[in-house]
Amino acid sequence: xxxxxxLTERYVDAATRTVxxxxxxxxxxxxxxxxxxxxxxxxxxxxxxxxxxxxxxxxLGDPDKLAAGYTDRQLFxxxxxxxxxxxxxLKLLLAIVxxxxxFGVALGQTLAxxxxxxxxxxxxxxxxxxxxxxxxxxxxxxxxxxRSARGSDAGFVGEWTLDQLPESKDRGAGLTxxxxxxxxxxxxxxxxxxxxxxxxxxxxxxGGGLPFLAPSLWPWWIAGLLALMVVEALLEIAVYASGxxxxxxxxxxxxxxxxxxxxxxxxLTRGELINPEFFPAVIPTDxxxxxxxxxxxxxxxxxxxxxAWDSIxxxxxxxxxx
Numbered sequence: 305x306x307x308x309x310x311l312t313e314r315y316v317d318a319a320t321r322t323v324x325x326x327x328x329x330x331x332x333x334x335x336x337x338x339x340x341x342x343x344x345x346x347x348x349x350x351x352x353x354x355x356x357x358x359x360x361x362x363x364l365g366d367p368d369k370l371a372a373g374y375t376d377r378q379l380f381x382x383x384x385x386x387x388x389x390x391x392x393x394l395k396l397l398l399a400i401v402x403x404x405x406x407f408g409v410a411l412g413q414t415l416a417x418x419x420x421x422x423x424x425x426x427x428x429x430x431x432x433x434x435x436x437x438x439x440x441x442x443x444x445x446x447x448x449x450x451r452s453a454r455g456s457d458a459g460f461v462g463e464w465t466l467d468q469l470p471e472s473k474d475r476g477a478g479l480t481x482x483x484x485x486x487x488x489x490x491x492x493x494x495x496x497x498x499x500x501x502x503x504x505x506x507x508x509x510x511g512g513g514l515p516f517l518a519p520s521l522w523p524w525w526i527a528g529l530l531a532l533m534v535v536e537a538l539l540e541i542a543v544y545a546s547g548x549x550x551x552x553x554x555x556x557x558x559x560x561x562x563x564x565x566x567x568x569x570x571x572l573t574r575g576e577l578i579n580p581e582f583f584p585a586v587i588p589t590d591x592x593x594x595x596x597x598x599x600x601x602x603x604x605x606x607x608x609x610x611x612a613w614d615s616i617x618x619x620x621x622x623x624x625x626x
Contacts, residue, residue, distance in 0.1 A: 310357075311357055311358065311361055311466060311469065312336065312339050312340075312343075312357060312361070314469050315335075315339070315361050315364070315367055315469055316332050316335050316336050316339075318367040318368070318469060319331070319332075319335060319367035319368070319370050319371045319374075320332045320335070320371065321371075322368060322371050322372075323371050323374070325626065327374075331371075331374055335370075335374075339357075339360055339361070339364070342356075342360040342363075343356045343357050343360050346359060346360065358466055361466055361469070362464075362465065362466055365464050366388065366464040366468075367469070368388055369388060369464075385450060386446050386449065386450050389446070390442065390443065390446040393442060394438070394439065394442050394443070397438050397442060398435065398438060398439075401434055401438050402431055402434045402435055402438070405430055405431070405434045406427050406430060406431050406434075407605060407609075409426055409427055409430045410423055410426075410427050410605065411601060411602070411605060413426050413427075414601045414604075414605075415597060415598065415601055478544075479544065481540070481544070482540055482541065482543075482544040485536075485537070485540040486537055486540065489533050489536060489537050492533065493530055493533055496517070496526060496529065496530070497526075499515045499516055499517055500515055500517065500519070500521070500522045500526055503515045504516055505582070505585060505586055514579065514581065514582060514585055515579050515582070516578065516579055516582050517577065517578065517579060518571075518576055518577060518578060518579045518580070519579065520576060521571075521576075521577070525567070525571075528567075529564065532560055532563055532564055535560060536560055539553060539556055539557060539560065548621075548622075548625035549618060549621035549622040549624075549625050550622055550625070551619070551622045553618070553622070554615075554618035554619045554621070554622040557614065557615060557618040558615040558618065561611035561612075561614055561615050562611070564607075564611065565607050565608055565611035568604075568607045569604050569607060569608065572600055572603060572604045572607075573604075575600075577600075577603070578596070578599070578600055578603070580596075582596075583595050583596040583599070
């Protein structure tokens with residue numbers, strides 16, 4: 305059973321997440337003790353504990369700004385008033401916009417039938433250009449707004465409140481994570497076996513169900529995939545048993561993702577992953593070949609994206625657990 309973190313725990317977690325690891329434990333202990341002392345002072349005066357906690361944390365203000373004060377980190381570039389708003393927006397845009405641009409260009413080149421080298425050559429300039437433009441235009445907008453405000457608030461940044469306090473981030477090693485992972489793997493394994501043994505689409509020509517995945521994958525490719533899924537389940541159990549992600553388990557997670565993604569992409573490029581008879585049977589028109597090409601491209605990008613994200617997320621959880 306998981307419990308909801310208290311406001312104080314969430315505040316301390318938010319205030320120490322950007323602090324160097326060597327200083328994090330000391331700052332957390334000092335900040336927690338200071339908050340407890342201030343809460344005790346207010347409760348001694350007759351204020352309820354919950355109300356006292358909210359008042360104290362509100363008076364402390366934005367945890368990122370508090371952390372910057374503890375570590376003597378200057379909040380500059382566009383100026384201290386808008387620095388945190390600029391930095392948070394910039395990180396959000398950099399996490400979304402370049403990936404979307406690269407995906408769109410790569411998908412368009414793939415559907416156009418370009419070679420792998422041509423796709424890579426088209427993607428890199430777009431990626432670098434988008435990153436530069438996002439950084440430049442976001443910074444320019446904040447620079448103009450701050451200097452146009454002439455000392456007054458332009459409305460970009462409001463008064464910090466406890467409602468903006470982030471939840472403590474999940475370490476990915478709880479019972480809920482384990483159950484969700486095992487259930488997902490079981491459903492995926494069941495869907496794969498159903499596809500190969502029964503089929504998802506009934507056709508009279510096939511005399512039964514028509515599988516989405518190529519029948520030639522049975523039994524060895526499918527058995528290999530199911531074995532990797534069993535290893536993935538064991539990895540999740542090991543993470544839960546240890547209570548946290550570690551860099552060793554994150555590395556094993558990367559190996560498993562590569563072991564699934566590389567053969568899948570290789571089979572896709574050879575036209576041996578998806579059943580070539582599936583789309584002509586489902587879409588008996590001249591557009592079946594086009595639909596098959598689009599679905600194959602989206603499947604390939606989806607497999608790579610999921611593997612990359614899951615690999616990165618494993619190391620993020622391991623770093624956070626330290």
